[in-house]
Amino acid sequence: MSKNGSSSGSFSVLGADVTITGNISASTELHIDGTVEGDIECASLVQGEGSQITGEIQAESARLAGRVDGSIHARELVILRSATINGDVHYEALTVEQGAAVQGRFAPRDAESHSTNSSASSQASTEGNGASETQAPSSSTTADLGISPFAPDTSADNDRENAPSSNYY
Structure with missing residues (x-):
């Protein structure tokens, strides 16, 4: 009571x-x-x-x-x-x-409950911005998302999607 x-x-x-x-x-x-x-x-x-x-x-x-x-x-x-x-x-x-x-640093509490491998991955992707191509966890993370912020955009699909919109900016 x-x-x-x-x-x-x-x-x-x-x-x-x-x-x-x-x-x-x-x-x-x-x-x-x-x-x-x-x-x-x-x-x-x-x-x-x-x-x-x-x-x-x-x-x-x-x-x-x-x-x-x-x-x-x-x-x-x-x-x-x-x-x-x-x-x-x-x-x-x-x-x-x-x-x-x-x-x-900001860290969501649910991220703390994951294994140390996943937290190492998230640290590598945030701390290794300059060397994302040399670190396996960071590369797999960006590949999973379909994003490669440090590589030039060479995809033909992305060129077709981005070309019309870039003419309007």
Whole structure:
């Protein structure tokens, strides 16, 4: 019964004048306007504009408007325009407002559940852009998609499809 009661509207608030040094764990929504130096694990996180979090965030949903120095793991993540993120972002659903500053890598959480071979493939295709022809995972990925961004377009089918439209640009 306490689980049902905790998920039906209860929340905790850390005011702008509060500084916490240490990890925080909450089973409900957590609203932070102050400063946290430590990891946060909660069901839902709402961060105010003036807030600063230094540590890892793990939440089902997070709405960030302040500064975060650390990695973020959230199923549903919203990064507002006032946010500054310094760390990797792991998500299932992501919204980033124009003007937000993110210094780190974005990685969908479902990609983390795949084997290391598939994650190595995705890393090779994103990191090996300049040498896609020499790396087998990257070449097979672009071949599977029918896209070769670094090779000249020599396909007769592509020439026929692209020729009429290129005359209209």
